Amino acid sequence: MKKSMARWLSLLLCLAMAFSLASPALASAGGDGGNQEGDGDDITPPGTITGLKLGGDIRLNSTGETSYELKLEPDEDSLQLTATPEPENGNDGVRISWSSNNKEVVDVQAISSTNGHSATVIPKGPGTATVRVTTDNGNIERTIAVTVSGIKLSDKLKAGISVKENETFTITPGKLSEGKDMEYFGNAEAAYPTGSGNATLSASVVNSKLSVKVTAEADRSKITVEGIREDTATIRITVQAGGHSYSVEIPVTVTPNKATIHYTAGASPSDPLKFSTIEQQIAQQCQTMTGDSLSYVTGLSVPTAQGTLYAGWQSAENTGMGVGSSLNYYAASSKRGPYLSDVVFVPNPSFNGETASITFTGTASNGRTYRGEIVVTLKEASTDLTITTKRATPVKLAGTLFNEACQRETGAPLEYVIFTLPPASQGALYSGYKSELDYTAKVTANDQYSLAALDTLTFVPNEDFVGTVNIRYFGYNVSGSRYAGELVVKVEQGLDDSIVYHDNGSGRVTFQAYDFTSFCRNATGGDFAYVSFTPPPASQGTLTHYGWPLTSDQQVYAPGAVTFAAAQGFNGVVRIPFVGYDRTGRQYKGTVQIHVQSTGESDLAYYCAPGSSVKLVAADFNSLCMAQTGERLHYIAFQSLPDHNMGALYHNRTSSGGLGTRAKKDTKYFQGAVPYLSNLSFWATEKFTGTLEIPFTGSSISGKTFTGLLTIRSGSGSGAGSSSGVGTNGVTVSYSTTGREHVLFNAKDFDTACRSATNSALSYVQFNLPSSGQGILYFDYHTTEAPTAVSSSTSYYLSGEESISKVSFHPAYGASGVVQIPFSGAAIDGSDLQGVVSINVRAAGSSGTTVRYTTFGTPVKLSASDFFYAAGTNQPVSVRLDGLPAASTGKMYYQYVSPTQYSWQANTTTEYSLNNDPLVSNLTFIPKAGYVGMVSIPYAATNGDGTQYSGEIRITVNTPTSSSQFDDLAGFNAQTLAAVNFLYDRGVVNGMGNSKYGPGLSIRRGDFCLMLCRAFRFESGGSAMPFSDVPGNAYYANAVNTLSSMGVVNGTGSNRFQPDSPISRQDASLMIQRTLKTAGISAENGSAEDIASYPDAASVASYAQGAVSGLARMGLIPTAGEGRLAPADPLTRADMAVLLHRAMTQ
Secondary structure, eight states: OHHHHHHHHHHHHHHHHHHHHHHHHHHHHHSSSBOSSOBSOOOOOTTOOOEEEEESOTTOEEOSSSEEEEEEOTTOOOEEEEEEEESOTTOTTOOEEEEESOTTTEEEEEOGGGTTSEEEEEEOSSEEEEEEEEETTSSOEEEEEEEEOEEEEOHHHHTOEEEEBTOEEEEOBSOGGGTOSEEEEGGGGGGSTTSOTTOEEEEEEEEOTTTEEEEEOTTSSOEEEEEOSSEEEEEEEEEEETTEEEEEEEEEEEEOOEEEEEEEEEEBTTBOEEGGGTHHHHHHHHHHHHSSOEEEEEEEEOOTTTEEEEESOOSSSOOOEEOOTTSOEEOTTOSSSSBGGGEEEEEOTTOOOSEEEEEEEEEETTSOEEEEEEEEEEOOOOOSEEEEEETTOOEEOOHHHHHHHHHHHHSSOEEEEEEOOOOTTTEEEEESOSBTTBOSEEOOTTOOEEHHHHTTEEEEEOTTOOEEEEEEEEEEETTSOEEEEEEEEEEEOOTTOEEEEEOTTSSEEEOOHHHHHHHHHHHHSSOEEEEEEOOOOTTTEEEEETTEEOOTTOOBSOGGGEEEEEOTTOOEEEEEEEEEEETTOOEEEEEEEEEEOOOOOOOEEEEEOTTOEEEOOHHHHHHHHHHHHSSOEEEEEESSOOOTTTEEEEESOOSTTOOOEEOOTTOEEESSSSSBGGGEEEEEOTTOOSEEEEEEEEEETTSOEEEEEEEEEESOOOOOOOTTSOOOSSEEEEEEEETTOOEEOOHHHHHHHHHHHHSSOEEEEEEOOOOTTTEEEEESTTSSSSOEEOOTTOOEESSSTTBGGGEEEEEOTTOOEEEEEEEEEEETTSOEEEEEEEEEEEOTTOOTTEEEEEESSSOEEOOHHHHHHHTTTOOEEEEEESSOOOTTTEEEEESOSBTTBOSEEOOSSOOEESSSSSBGGGEEEEEOTTOOEEEEEEEEEEETTSOEEEEEEEEEEOOOOSOSSOSSOTTOOHHHHHHHHHHHHTTSOOOSBTTBOOTTSBOBHHHHHHHHHHHHTOOOOOOSOOOTTSOTTSTTHHHHHHHHHHTSOOOSBTTBOOTTSBOBHHHHHHHHHHHHHHTTOOOOOOOGGGGTTSTTGGGSOGGGHHHHHHHHHHTOOOOOGGGOOOTTSBOBHHHHHHHHHHHHTO
């Protein structure tokens, strides 16, 4: 204790001596030797902070005792500042913190190794911020007002500018807090109008320079953005000040600026609107919108339901040609045509609206564009005769009605009448009609019907059609005077008609809301309100609404939530009467008919002789999947395999000596992918007897699973299949149809089936006849006055007069389900052939969620509105394709322009939106040249609430019988008509003028180059002029020079091209092959074998042999007379169209 006390006394003595020595220095540092607290004691203990001193950058200026300011440039990386506690003695351990109140402008990071005495300041963006420097106890604080030079945009400008065509948007600099558009900071403040004169303000367009114009005022007071044409662009605003440059970029969207002309004089089918009467109004509209005179209009369009636009229309008999939406129609002052004054709008006689809307894009002489609309008031079309009938009910015509009309119009009795035909989708006129299978003749467009003959005519509505049919006719009186009239047939909904559903073996049916809203509209003309059902007997099944049992007095406002469930073991037809009301209280009645199929076992049965083989048919498994899940098959997998002593399943085994690969348990075999289900076959041993049962599981395209049993019986068998009707004896040829549409057989399908079963081509087949309740097989239907029924004893061949391709199946009225027609025949090597034609007949009239399109070979552009219309009570927001069209039918593209210009080929993974990108309306189906038939594309749609449903896109590709643009193609085959229509639709051909195409004329070399460039949309890239005989101002010069630069054409020697000479068929083939390769489409050289079947194959020039044989192998070359290649003959315009059409749809 004494030692401790001694140590403390020694310490105090040392401290006293130290303080006595330090006192003079401390007093001197105090300035006057004293302080406010007392005399001679100005000592600050260690750890006490009296102040902070900042430093570290020469631009850090003091603005007060506790404040500083700092100006930075945005492109600086960072700078370091220091904070020194006062007094420094003993305060090295004091912690100092740094913070920024606006990290979008400046960030500050303390350096931990210095206890925060140093910090890094980092400029982030233009503006002002306050940096606070604080001691750890918070007693001492210093602030730094930091300014980062530059331009700051308002939130509105950051989001982008939207400006209409030919309108402006003004950007004003100033304080953002005062509502201005952009604010300057630091050195950039010199760019304000009141700033220093050495600052500059400029503005420019970064991209899409033809869409936007931007101008900075010389006094720096504002920037003006002007919309030129619809597009998106980016502008850049730059300030130069104090040796620095500051820039910001702003996105700009130019939206259409629409102007409307109201044509109140009216128009009707007999008094159409001639644009020559309103061209002056369109020109004035252009002057107002763009500030310059009209140059041309393009994109002329009107809904087909409202009418048609023609160029050169003279009368109903001489309509000229249809207006092309991609063509330019020039003002009368222009030196080139076609002219706007030649355009005529003819209203659709069946359109019931009061106005029609014609839209277009106008372009002024200064290049500015605007959107225009012409609203036409429609005059009520005069109708001479009106008759009324119920849906699917034939109605007879009366000669007296036509005679009275003739007397009113001409003052003389009627001699005869010639009809224009109604659309086939609405109905048809017949002579001597008794039934759909018993009538004298179908009315054609050139037939003359006398007064007496008119009494024999009957109009037969299409079974599903309800609405107004307008049939124009020309009447001739006894003096030969002609008048035009119109027969209006009003087809009304029957008040007791039925809505028909089929359960397809599932035992359940959910009603479709669209069926009831459509039924109501057809019955009363009003909007659906509600409906009440009479439930069926319990022995047939139950009816529920949202899962709850439905009572007879219950008012159902959402029929799409009603479900019928068949009773156990019931099959047959269930009839459920209903009473409905529209929103005005009008009542109507109807019946729901539900066809319930038997639900027995769903096995697949095949027969196989010992030591032989049988090929499994993918269509059988697909039919089974359809029956059990309602969807197409994705894959199957076998749960067990047969005893190897009896035989084995193989994949890709084609002969008894071939190896192939043994099928494996649980391996998935796909309908549309590798490994293919269609490549499976069963190979029996010599010991095979009895029956093998091979269980399997399967999945539909959406993942719905099912089970089945594959049965293989020893022997030749008789084709006994499962109760679902999907078994086969050998091969299956599958077709499908809807309602009353007939199915035309294709001989190639039977030949393909024969080759797969026998490895040999088909010789003939004979058909077993279906029951009358299923339908009738006809031969050469409609080519004779009375149809000829197929005989079971008649042989039908691959080609010739008795061709299988002339056989058609016509479903019985009301029939549905799978119809199987067994057939037998032989291959050319004598092998027997057994098989079945399996036809899936879908119920007529139940459109469900099917989106339908019809084309005569031209591209089909999908429309979001069609999916909305087909959706019923669903509210779809997006669509995903669950399958793609077969390559033999065509291809689906996104944003298709040409074979070389499209965004992508459609796929099964992309979700296509109905409102946003990627839009379903940007999908286009391009039918393959030569294809005729139905294309079915399944899709899955997603509603706004996240629920999903499935549907189908059905595109019917019909055979064209005429051209709507040209009147000199009569007598040419359907492939030529389809090709010319396709090329006209794509803007490749325009014809020779006066509605003439000139199919028999030869095409010149220069014109063929022009067609190639138009077809494949090659960009002009041939500024050089390699040929001395191609004038630079020739209309084909750019095309020739472009193809030359691509290596597609080489000329005829001596720097000559001979553009006015006819092109030979072999030269055209060579150019097509090179064009396809340039476009990235495979087109390899062929061999002599590819053209060996042509009688004149040896006459192909050596330089063209590879191209001609290659295109022949691809099926592109149209043959000349007698099946010749005729390689040196001039290429006609007709064959040019076919060749180019086939090349464009590869």
